[in-house]
Amino acid sequence: MALVIGGTVLLLGVALLVLPGPGWLLIIGGLAILAGEFAWARWLLKHAKATAKNGLSYLVFWRRSEAATPGTGPSAGEGEDA
Numbered sequence: 001m002a003l004v005i006g007g008t009v010l011l012l013g014v015a016l017l018v019l020p021g022p023g024w025l026l027i028i029g030g031l032a033i034l035a036g037e038f039a040w041a042r043w044l045l046k047h048a049k050a051t052a053k054n055g056l057s058y059l060v061f062w063r064r065s066e067a068a069t070p071g072t073g074p075s076a077g078e079g080e081d082a
Helices: 002-015 023-035 039-068
Strands: none
Touching (some): 002 023, 023 039
């Protein structure tokens, strides 16, 4: 039963990568369902979580470093006369 439900959620997530919708969320959800039965799904889920965590950490670091650097960003130069 987990194969049918998890596989359906996973395939729906893949379809939603090109269609409007939460594709990655459903892919992670499908892998989580399948991980209860299959070692390959546990492995993929583990690596997907690690990749997402690394990407989020990088994004937070990038945003903080950009905010800490004065004179950069979209508001740099506003209010100055040319």
